[in-house]
Amino acid sequence: MVAGAGIGGLACAQGLVQRGLDVQVVERDADLAMTGGYKLHLGVPAVSALRKLLPATSFEALLGSSVGTPGFSLTVRDHRGRRLLQAREASPGLSLDVDRITLRQILALGLDDRMIMGRSCQGWRVEGETFVAELDDGTEVEADVLVIADGAGSKLAGQLAGRPTSFQCGLTGVADAPCGAVSRTAQLLFYAGGLCSRSVPAAPAYSPRHTIPPDVQQAMQHIHLPVPRPRWQSGG
Numbered sequence: 001m002v003a004g005a006g007i008g009g010l011a012c013a014q015g016l017v018q019r020g021l022d023v024q025v026v027e028r029d030a031d032l033a034m035t036g037g038y039k040l041h042l043g044v045p046a047v048s049a050l051r052k053l054l055p056a057t058s059f060e061a062l063l064g065s066s067v068g069t070p071g072f073s074l075t076v077r078d079h080r081g082r083r084l085l086q087a088r089e090a091s092p093g094l095s096l097d098v099d100r101i102t103l104r105q106i107l108a109l110g111l112d113d114r115m116i117m118g119r120s121c122q123g124w125r126v127e128g129e130t131f132v133a134e135l136d137d138g139t140e141v142e143a144d145v146l147v148i149a150d151g152a153g154s155k156l157a158g159q160l161a162g163r164p165t166s167f168q169c170g171l172t173g174v175a176d177a178p179c180g181a182v183s184r185t186a187q188l189l190f191y192a193g194g195l196c197s198r199s200v201p202a203a204p205a206y207s208p209r210h211t212i213p214p215d216v217q218q219a220m221q222h223i224h225l226p227v228p229r230p231r232w233q234s235g236g
């Protein structure tokens with residue numbers, strides 16, 4: 001059983017089905033289009049893994065629903081917006097940009113009768129050689145193997161570890177094309193969050209739930225962002 005029909009859970013389920021295993025996927029969302037709609041960059045290793053995991057028709061559907069990209073860059077900033085690192089990926093091979101909901105729908109192709117949608121897995125226990133997954137409607141699913149794929153902040157992995165397995169680190173990541181199409185100003189605007197996010201070119205971020213600490217919020221009120229004046233004001 002796979003708990004969580006996100007990117008990892010669905011890709012895993014497809015790979016298991018391809019190898020003849022009986023799989024059931026439990027997903028909290030009632031509909032695959034419910035969670036998020038940001039662009040995902042699939043790097044060369046991700047594309048090559050999906051080529052192996054998906055049926056040929058699904059992989060074709062992925063190619064037909066995405067665009068090829070020259071690579072990817074990620075800038076990580078600390079809680080004050082200072083740049084800590086910039087990673088660039090420009091490996092030879094196929095990398096793709098795809099809408100997340102579209103990707104999820106493609107990953108779910110052919111799994112319909114194996115999906116239990118709109119059910120949250122609240123916990124699990126082991127009985128002898130069997131995993132028993134406890135769902136929020138009181139039902140239980142038995143499995144030989146439980147794949148925990150409920151994402152960042154996983155409740156189920158937390159049960160295994162006996163503590164939370166992730167925490168807010170106060171860092172912000174801004175994804176970009178390798179040539180740096182998203183300017184520093186745009187990145188800072190993005191960092192300012194809801195205040196300015198509409199002014200920023202479409203750029204996915206890695207920490208949408210990141211909360212800006214109060215001292216940074218206060219300091220940001222005094223940041224002068226050199227926003228270009230509109231043409232009609234500068235006479236251009």
Ligand SMILES: Cc1cc2nc3c(=O)[nH]c(=O)nc-3n(C[C@H](O)[C@H](O)[C@H](O)COP(=O)(O)OP(=O)(O)OC[C@H]3O[C@@H](n4cnc5c(N)ncnc54)[C@H](O)[C@@H]3O)c2cc1C
Pocket residue numbers: 003004005006007008009010026027028029035038039040041042043046119120121122149150151152155175204205206207208
């Ligand atoms: C804004 C943003 C942009 C990103 N951009 C990129 C990118 O460009 N390239 C890239 O490679 N990665 C990117 N990532 C990271 C990527 O989205 C994650 O690495 C990937 O989604 C992780 O897959 P996952 O299956 O572990 O978790 P998720 O995809 O988050 O899926 C978890 C699933 O579990 C479900 N779930 C949660 N709790 C339960 C429960 N108790 N019971 C049942 N179901 C549950 C959720 O509804 C969800 O569908 C981005 C992330 C974000 C937030």
